[in-house]
Amino acid sequence: MLYEATGLTRTFKGRTVLNLEHLAIESHAIYALIGPNGAGKTTLLNLLAFLDRPTTGTLQFRGLVVRYNRQQLLELRRRIVLVDQYPILFTSSVWKNVGFGLKVRGISKKLRAHRIEQALELVGMEQFRQADAHTLSGGETKRVALARALAIEPEVLLCDEPTANVDQENQEIILQILQRINREHRTSIILATHYLAQSRGLADHTLMLEYGTLSDLTDEIAGNPVFPSQKIAMEE
Amino acid sequence: MSLLLDSLKSALSLLISLDPELLNIVGVSLSVSCSSTLIASLAGIPGGFFIAHSNFYGKRLVLTCLNTLLALPTVVIGLLVYSFISRRGILGPLELLYTQKAIIIGQVILIIPLVTSLTIAAISRIDNRYRKTALTLGATQLQMALVIVKEARYGIGAAIIAAFGRVIAEVGISMMLGGNAKGFTRTMTTAMALEYDKGEFVLAVALGLTLMTIAFGVNMLFHFFQGKTKIDVI
Numbered sequence: 001m002l003y004e005a006t007g008l009t010r011t012f013k014g015r016t017v018l019n020l021e022h023l024a025i026e027s028h029a030i031y032a033l034i035g036p037n038g039a040g041k042t043t044l045l046n047l048l049a050f051l052d053r054p055t056t057g058t059l060q061f062r063g064l065v066v067r068y069n070r071q072q073l074l075e076l077r078r079r080i081v082l083v084d085q086y087p088i089l090f091t092s093s094v095w096k097n098v099g100f101g102l103k104v105r106g107i108s109k110k111l112r113a114h115r116i117e118q119a120l121e122l123v124g125m126e127q128f129r130q131a132d133a134h135t136l137s138g139g140e141t142k143r144v145a146l147a148r149a150l151a152i153e154p155e156v157l158l159c160d161e162p163t164a165n166v167d168q169e170n171q172e173i174i175l176q177i178l179q180r181i182n183r184e185h186r187t188s189i190i191l192a193t194h195y196l197a198q199s200r201g202l203a204d205h206t207l208m209l210e211y212g213t214l215s216d217l218t219d220e221i222a223g224n225p226v227f228p229s230q231k232i233a234m235e236e
Numbered sequence: 237m238s239l240l241l242d243s244l245k246s247a248l249s250l251l252i253s254l255d256p257e258l259l260n261i262v263g264v265s266l267s268v269s270c271s272s273t274l275i276a277s278l279a280g281i282p283g284g285f286f287i288a289h290s291n292f293y294g295k296r297l298v299l300t301c302l303n304t305l306l307a308l309p310t311v312v313i314g315l316l317v318y319s320f321i322s323r324r325g326i327l328g329p330l331e332l333l334y335t336q337k338a339i340i341i342g343q344v345i346l347i348i349p350l351v352t353s354l355t356i357a358a359i360s361r362i363d364n365r366y367r368k369t370a371l372t373l374g375a376t377q378l379q380m381a382l383v384i385v386k387e388a389r390y391g392i393g394a395a396i397i398a399a400f401g402r403v404i405a406e407v408g409i410s411m412m413l414g415g416n417a418k419g420f421t422r423t424m425t426t427a428m429a430l431e432y433d434k435g436e437f438v439l440a441v442a443l444g445l446t447l448m449t450i451a452f453g454v455n456m457l458f459h460f461f462q463g464k465t466k467i468d469v470i
Contacts, residue, residue, distance in 0.1 A: 051368055051371055051372060070377070074374070077374055078374040080372075082372045084365060084368070086365070087365075088363055088365040088366060090366070090383065090386075090387070091386070100370075100373055100375075101373035101374050104370075104374050104375045104376070104379045105374055148373065149373075152373065152374065
């Protein structure tokens with residue numbers, strides 16, 4: 001099992017935004033996390049990326065209970081990477097951005113250059129290697145952020161709305177890259193999305209979040225772009 | 237008007253001939269100001285980063301105190317440091333009074349709040365996603381801090397320039413703690429005040445011009461590194 005969570009809650013200023021009795025995520029699969037705005041998708045991704053700690057409950061990664069001490073967090077974070085919904089690139093070149101994760105791991109310059117080239121080729125951004133990162137368009141920024149994440153060859157890739165705010169062409173490229181790295185590198189992928197169609201076409205498993213809790217996702221709902229609460233309201 | 241023009245003409249000739257007294261005064265000023273700016277930066281930048289990035293009990297009080305200290309008059313600092321380093325003070329045996337070290341101590345106290353406050357402002361403006369991105373890419377806390385400092389480098393650079401500008405132009409601390417001893421603690425500002433008292437304007441004007449040139453040069457250098465000398469015209 002990749003992740004296993006029990007009684008996981010996250011509260012902000014007295015408001016519980018995530019409340020999961022039990023969550024189990026298997027390795028090497030693509031999971032789609034769907035739900036409306038405010039459902040708790042980003043909060044869950046931050047917890048799974050170990051960038052935030054739960055208010056209550058336990059989280060296990062590959063059978064190891066997360067203790068949230070500094071040393072363990074660093075070790076865990078170096079196996080997982082989160083690509084933000086609105087990724088931000090450091091004020092430097094595309095090359096240096098993609099090489100950041102490798103540099104902080106102390107990887108040699110030669111190997112770093114090889115992995116940067118590979119990652120840029122994978123996302124089709126090799127012609128931008130010397131470009132100033134802040135001159136890129138939204139879609140290009142997302143692709144470079146993806147290359148930066150893939151360069152470190154993570155065990156788990158977490159993507160928050162990977163295709164939000166990008167054009168159709170870039171959306172397709174990004175989805176193809178995700179499928180390819182899952183197939184070729186067996187990288188586990190968990191992506192948050194609004195689009196049920198996207199989850200059906202890409203994911204092996206779909207998790208639906210609503211009001212911070214997991215809902216049972218039926219085939220009926222999977223084929224129909226309504227969320228459980230909307231469905232109940234429609235039935236009423 | 238003729239007094240000013242005559243003084244200006246004589247001052248320029250002093251500058252062009254590289255007058256030894258003038259050079260000595262400029263040297264003392266630069267040495268003292270650079271030292272105090274360096275020490276204050278070494279303390280104020282990490283301090284500012286810590287305050288900006290931490291949530292601790294009493295943070296608001298610390299910020300209020302820092303903002304209050306920004307308005308601290310140089311004579312108050314001079315008086316305070318004097319009480320410690322004068323012969324009857326607890327640091328009297330160190331014989332710091334009327335030395336360049338005494339001026340540096342006073343100037344550091346003057347600009348630490350400035351460097352810290354401006355660093356806090358610069359760090360606070362940096363998007364939190366930089367921190368999150370650095371951490372998810374496997375950065376340690378120190379590597380993450382360096383990313384933030386790098387992103388805030390222009391703001392921090394501006395803090396250092398402002399601090400340098402403050403100390404190179406101050407007169408109260410230099411006069412009270414340095415004593416304006418010729419060749420030792422005479423800075424550009426204390427020399428200008430003395431020359432004014434004597435009714436001699438030539439050296440004062442020459443020093444004034446030098447002071448302005450240094451300030452302009454430092455700012456030009458900053459803008460050069462900032463890479464903003466080219467302004468896009470729409």
